[in-house]
Amino acid sequence: MRVLLVEDEEDLRQVISAGLRDAGYAVDTASDWPEADVMLDLVPYSCVVLDRIVPSGDTLLPLQERRRRGWTTPVLCLTALNEVADRVDGFHSGADDYLAKPFAMVELVLRVGSLVRRAPERLPVVLRYADVELDEVRREVRRAGVLLYPTPKEYAVLHHLLLHPDEVVTRTALIEHCWDEMADPVSNVVDAVMTGLRRKLGEPALIRTVRGHGFRLTDRTDPS
Structure with missing residues (x-):
């Protein structure tokens, strides 16, 4: 199972990548949305871990556009923006789950696993x-x-x-x-x-x- 991690903070990107790889996932990384957008067109990812704010701006806008085009890959929104209104915006824009920073790595891995299992195309558990x-x-x-x-x-x-x-x-x-x-x-x-x-x-x-x-x-x- 292959995961795309979109995170602009290099240290955090390395920590999350290592944690997901230790859990058995293949992990590709991108530091900004334009790079991630290209990768999403090339690889059928099982899940995307998406930092909400990256150098190119708020990723909810391009996420919403992809959802409008029928894109169904599960998305875990990982961000420091954790007010109720922020979470509502995330879900309305197409995020499947929302995890606030700081977080426990074990929880992130469990949430990714849950999203992968709930994906429409998954086989029996x-x-x-x-x-x-x-x-x-x-x-x-x-x-x-x-x-x-x-x-x-x-x-x-x-x-x-x-x-x-x-x-x-x-x-x-x-x-x-x-x-x-x-x-x-x-x-x-x-x-x-x-x-x-x-x-x-x-x-x-x-x-x-x-x-x-x-x-x-x-x-x-x-x-x-």
């Missing part, structure tokens, strides 16, 4: 394939009823594979959905995470390498 079960609410993974302990990145990769069972998922697709703009597309980050995930899932193996293409989650003996 429990994803299953063979004897593997992933609970999006508890962020738990089990195989044959046994609780596993994947890292946040392993969880993100498994989540994406579970959304596309018995399909070939390319390395590029995994990087786009599970990493962010900091990831090197030619590095072995995908292989390293996949090795750890396979080890934790155990036998019989469910993740197959499709050479030259990517990976497939399958319980078929012949996945071709």
Whole structure:
């Protein structure tokens, strides 16, 4: 799941990015609305964390315009403006949630998770394939009823594979959905995470390498 963070304060941007990445999200960042606007046209984000006041002005105005055009991505408005009238303006302009600064990082992560789960296109909160079960609410993974302990990145990769069972998922697709703009597309980050995930899932193996293409989650003996 990929999140866009729009925040002009560099230190705060780094703190929020780190917190979301630790929670398993891929995070892209923008320091102003024009930059974010371009990124929103290029990437189907699961959620946007939007600072209300940025150098180009109040982001509620362009948010409202996007909503008028049918844009439905969940938005968490993160701002120091926290009067009742400010919150009302935010919701009327298309924000789905509103969090005042200063805030607790754990609360921001929980609110982002809630928005992602409530998005119209989301799948059921429990994803299953063979004897593997992933609970999006508890962020738990089990195989044959046994609780596993994947890292946040392993969880993100498994989540994406579970959304596309018995399909070939390319390395590029995994990087786009599970990493962010900091990831090197030619590095072995995908292989390293996949090795750890396979080890934790155990036998019989469910993740197959499709050479030259990517990976497939399958319980078929012949996945071709």
